[in-house]
Amino acid sequence: MAMEKxxxxxxxxxxxxxxxxxxxETSVKELNWNTFTADVIV
Structure with a gap:
C-alpha cells in the first residue's frame, strides 16, 4: 500500500x-512512503 502511494x-x-x-527517485536507495514523506517535509 505504501509503495502505491x-x-x-x-x-x-x-x-x-x-x-x-x-x-x-533515482537518488534514494530504498524508496518508501515514510522516507518520502519525511524528505518532502524537510
Missing amino acids: VRIVSIHSEGKALEWFQGY
Missing part, C-alpha cells in the same frame, strides 16, 4: 514537482 504521487506530479520527484 508513492506511485500515485509520481503519476499526479507535473512541472518542477515531477522533475524533483524523478531526481529524488
Whole structure:
C-alpha cells in the first residue's frame, strides 16, 4: 500500500514537482512512503 502511494504521487506530479520527484527517485536507495514523506517535509 505504501509503495502505491508513492506511485500515485509520481503519476499526479507535473512541472518542477515531477522533475524533483524523478531526481529524488533515482537518488534514494530504498524508496518508501515514510522516507518520502519525511524528505518532502524537510
